[in-house]
Amino acid sequence: MTPTLVRHHRHYANAASAPAADAGARARDWAEIQERMLVPLYEAAYERLEVGPATRLLGLGCGSGLALLIAASRGARVTGVESDPDRVALARERLSSTEDTPDEPTRLYEGDSAEVCDGAAPAYNLITAFEPLGCAAGDSESLAAALESAIPLAERGSAVVLAGWGPPERCATSSVLRVASRLTETLRATGGGSAGRGWRPALRDDLEDVASRAGLKPDGSGRVACPFGYADLDSAVRGLLSTGLFDAAVRATDPAQVEKELIEALHPHVRRDRTVWMSNVFRYLIARTP
Numbered sequence: 001m002t003p004t005l006v007r008h009h010r011h012y013a014n015a016a017s018a019p020a021a022d023a024g025a026r027a028r029d030w031a032e033i034q035e036r037m038l039v040p041l042y043e044a045a046y047e048r049l050e051v052g053p054a055t056r057l058l059g060l061g062c063g064s065g066l067a068l069l070i071a072a073s074r075g076a077r078v079t080g081v082e083s084d085p086d087r088v089a090l091a092r093e094r095l096s097s098t099e100d101t102p103d104e105p106t107r108l109y110e111g112d113s114a115e116v117c118d119g120a121a122p123a124y125n126l127i128t129a130f131e132p133l134g135c136a137a138g139d140s141e142s143l144a145a146a147l148e149s150a151i152p153l154a155e156r157g158s159a160v161v162l163a164g165w166g167p168p169e170r171c172a173t174s175s176v177l178r179v180a181s182r183l184t185e186t187l188r189a190t191g192g193g194s195a196g197r198g199w200r201p202a203l204r205d206d207l208e209d210v211a212s213r214a215g216l217k218p219d220g221s222g223r224v225a226c227p228f229g230y231a232d233l234d235s236a237v238r239g240l241l242s243t244g245l246f247d248a249a250v251r252a253t254d255p256a257q258v259e260k261e262l263i264e265a266l267h268p269h270v271r272r273d274r275t276v277w278m279s280n281v282f283r284y285l286i287a288r289t290p
Contacts, residue, residue: 052074056124065108079124124154158288172279
């Protein structure tokens, strides 16, 4: 499935500061603009694992629920965990129309790990972590901890799907994400201390390292093209800011400065019709629980 270019009629005078001021608006930007960019990744993993009515899925970092909705449309029973309360609220809206069964209703939990889940629910046979590694410094450690909390809730030998950015040279968006890294490093270089976790490039063995740390056994991998397509520069800026990868840069400098540098970095990817298009490749790793 190709990402959809969606026209939005509202415009932020300052696209960088508006999401920071209104977390609800930023969560909706994620749901309406950015989350769909990873649909090819979701579908490739589900197709490979033959996700269907026999699947009981636990989604870690489930965002606003699009990946869960796609799994539910294939007949899977889904549960999601997400730390952002605004994204959880949107996920509830999206999944409210899915068909529940008395013993396995759709469940959504707010939290950083599966420790918030109801331990009385039937054991899962698929765990997904679709938030791509190779985004922020420290993301591997956070994911490993989340997996450790989820594995006891799964059946033995259950599939676990981890996702990550492909090589930077095959991801056009990498040049745009470097804005976040450059601005946060500028603060550190001037003695401003730590501004939080900035963007970092993906490493070749990111997914395998996390799987090993969590005690998982690799069982296959793949690559998927996930181009990022936006209706215009405004949508591109809002979508990218909604990921949270620029939060440290906003704190380190100035919201207007982040917007300015984002727009400059995006200009090479603007097409004649003013849409923005960046080709990317994402990796996924399938591992098994002990």
